[in-house]
Amino acid sequence: MNSYDLQGVDVTIHQVKKKYDKREVLKGLDLQIKEGEFVAIVGKSGFGKSTLLRLVAGLENMNDGSIKLDGTPLDGLNKQARMMFQDGRLLPWKRVMDNVCLGLPSNAKNRAMQAITQVGLKERIYDYPSKLSGGQKQRVALARALVHDPSLLLLDEPLGALDALTRLEMQRLIESLWLERKFTSILVTHDVEEAVAISDRVILIEDGKVTLNQPIHLPRPRQRTNPAFSMYVEEILARIMNRKSKKNYSMLVNTETESLFDPVNN
Numbered sequence: 001m002n003s004y005d006l007q008g009v010d011v012t013i014h015q016v017k018k019k020y021d022k023r024e025v026l027k028g029l030d031l032q033i034k035e036g037e038f039v040a041i042v043g044k045s046g047f048g049k050s051t052l053l054r055l056v057a058g059l060e061n062m063n064d065g066s067i068k069l070d071g072t073p074l075d076g077l078n079k080q081a082r083m084m085f086q087d088g089r090l091l092p093w094k095r096v097m098d099n100v101c102l103g104l105p106s107n108a109k110n111r112a113m114q115a116i117t118q119v120g121l122k123e124r125i126y127d128y129p130s131k132l133s134g135g136q137k138q139r140v141a142l143a144r145a146l147v148h149d150p151s152l153l154l155l156d157e158p159l160g161a162l163d164a165l166t167r168l169e170m171q172r173l174i175e176s177l178w179l180e181r182k183f184t185s186i187l188v189t190h191d192v193e194e195a196v197a198i199s200d201r202v203i204l205i206e207d208g209k210v211t212l213n214q215p216i217h218l219p220r221p222r223q224r225t226n227p228a229f230s231m232y233v234e235e236i237l238a239r240i241m242n243r244k245s246k247k248n249y250s251m252l253v254n255t256e257t258e259s260l261f262d263p264v265n266n
């Protein structure tokens with residue numbers, strides 16, 4: 001078995017509540033994610049998207065509810081998960097190779113090299129982060145996550161600070177690595193196009209709950225020029241902004257688990 005024969009993990013989030021002081025950010029949130037699925041979470045700023053990721057990572061405790069991984073309740077740090085953040089969080093005093101090797105046994109250099117090669121940075125292993133572009137730093141952060149062969153990749157707006165072209169390249173890279181390795185992915189993003197381009201399902205969080213659960217029925221790689229692609233983006237954006245889409249493709253719904261529309265099957 002090579003190191004990529006690992007599987008993703010089922011994630012079941014049930015009635016999760018999270019308070020900061022007296023403020024309830026998550027108010028009984030339910031979400032089920034299948035093994036190997038790629039889910040994107042969108043929603044207005046401050047609605048608890050990052051909070052949910054931190055709870056799934058086991059970095060914080062919830063006040064109520066449960067998170068199960070393949071049916072086993074999460075208790076403490078989620079060892080099956082790796083997280084990637086907007087700022088990469090590389091150690092500036094360590095070279096690329098050493099950043100990726102962090103936390104690995106000393107005989108794992110080959111694995112690190114493999115991960116660095118996969119993200120296209122083989123030539124840069126001896127560089128310090130200060131010598132890298134924003135996109136290259138995020139490639140290192142991705143390699144550092146993947147070298148642990150996670151069953152679950154948690155992406156907290158990892159491409160938010162990148163220019164548009166680098167962002168597209170990184171989306172393709174993340175998608176291709178996911179297709180190859182089959183880990184479960186949860187991506188928090190403000191960019192609805194990114195969510196539609198890369199995920200199997202777009203989830204909207206509002207007022208501490210899931211208010212939209214929209215599967216994306218488009219073949220991969222997704223073509224932004226496909227009219228159905230724009231339809232998804234427009235409908236989801238309209239839903240986030242609480243207004244009807246101008247083209248009125250479908251009825252808006254309010255139920256927690258219903259999707260807006262299905263441009264392929266409708």
Ligand SMILES: Nc1ncnc2c1ncn2[C@@H]1O[C@H](COP(=O)(O)OP(=O)(O)OP(=O)(O)O)[C@@H](O)[C@H]1O
Nearest residue numbers: 020021025043044045046047048049050051052190
């Ligand atoms: N450690 C904390 N202590 C107190 N309040 C917090 C803490 N972390 C988050 N919050 C609050 O919880 C709410 C949700 O924050 P969170 O970062 O999860 O939102 P978000 O949807 O990811 O926002 P954004 O899209 O702007 O990143 C915010 O009002 C935030 O101020």
